[in-house]
Amino acid sequence: MGSSRRFARQRRFTLDEQAYRMSVAWPGLRVTRKQRQSEIVWVGEIQPTPLSENYTVSIRLCQRWCPEVRVLHPRLKVREGAPTLPHLNTDGSLCLHVEGEWHSGLFVAETTVPWASAWLYFYEVWSATGWWLGGGTHPEKPEHRSE
């Protein structure tokens, strides 16, 4: 009994299972590319808060890799006076989690999408105020400055 539970927790979801869960939770995110058992890409709109813009994002999941989120539209803007956008990878994808917070036994629909939404909200607040208030690593960076 105990071992089967552990097995259930550690089981990896297939891309088909990920796609099904996504379609139920986020009907606005559509599969735009799918290669059986190796890669799946969703594109769709996310509005992080009622006053926020609608962002078109792409979410790419490759087997054995972490999901990768990019903002397609509108283009993310660096705040005047800031050197770069906070919490962004050099390839332009969003830095949403640290090691261990995501693994393939989790649904992208229940992790990556809500995290991307939170990222987009904190990005808008950062644009408005110069403060990154969503926490995270690299707290020594200027955008994390606190009162």
Next chain:
Amino acid sequence: MAAPALFFTDDPHSQMDDLLWRICDELQLSPARYQQAVERYEAVCHWLEANGSAVASFRPSLYPQGSMRIGTTVKPIGHDEHDLDFVCEVKAPSTTFSSPLQLLQLIEARLREHNAYASIIEVKNRCVRLNYANEFHMDILPACPDTNSGGGCLVVPDRQSRWWKPSNPKGYADWFEQRCELATQVYMAERARILAKAEPVPAQESAAQKATLKRTVQLLKRWRDVRCEKRPNVAPISMVLTTLAAYTYEGQLSVSESMSCILAKIVGLTEFSKPRIYVLNPANRQEDLSERWEDPVEYAAFVMGIRELNGLWAKAIATAGVQNVGMALETLFGEPVRVAVRKQASHLQELRAKSALRVRPTGVITAVPAVGIAMRSNTFHGK
């Protein structure tokens, strides 16, 4: 204020209202300062009533009036001290005094007998002011009951005209509170409609509903202060803005919807009222609160200002992007907007840390339980 709960829906008003409440919270007298003001005025009252006081025989009673009484205080631009008005009503008809100045001087003289008050006293046209540095300015307006009119009507001494002017602060406050109550009626009707459909009733405290008009008035006063900072001579007086807003309010529960309604109706009034709008004191219909608009320059400045506000407000509420909304609101209300945006985000982050957030199917983050997907904890990483 009632703490906003970040119960966001897909409707922009749900977040806008939270933001506007936070802006007002930055502007109004804090609960601690309010308590301090109450203690200060009680002390003044004791001093006026004490044995040996020349005022004591007139049995004075001190009570708040204006924004302090109706809950619409707004911090002035440039300094931290709110202006708080108190009436010092003596139980004697105005005919007891040889002139209006005698009553003003009586109060002033008694306050000057107190060492602490003597050093912070300032004499104004209709009141004696106590300047508590870094706290507030306490204006004490002496008044006599108007025995001819009754119903809370008073007469107050006016130094400039050397005569008595009519006033009715309690009557005005009662009227304003009645206008605020419109929200309760709308809420009860909405609640009955929702219950009939067996949907969950939105959680909202009654104090918060009744304050919708008060918050809208605070925002109007703040807009006036920001816009007229360099031309204070054409700034419409608070009582005119408050009365116009209360007359045109229709009981909306949302501050942003209330603002849209009030502005549209005031702009409508400016179009149909020739030669000008008359804002009469609801507690004394003989009194034209807007008498300064007899000056066409002042009235034209108001009309232009309110139309401009109506346009900018419509744009602000149609704007998408927290940063863009923030910028639009900052033009109208100044620096508290940025603080409000930050406080809203910090509140959201606190709830996120407690795993108390969910995400609606549109992506909208909310503290409403049992909708969409729970937000698991994560750590933003990277450069």
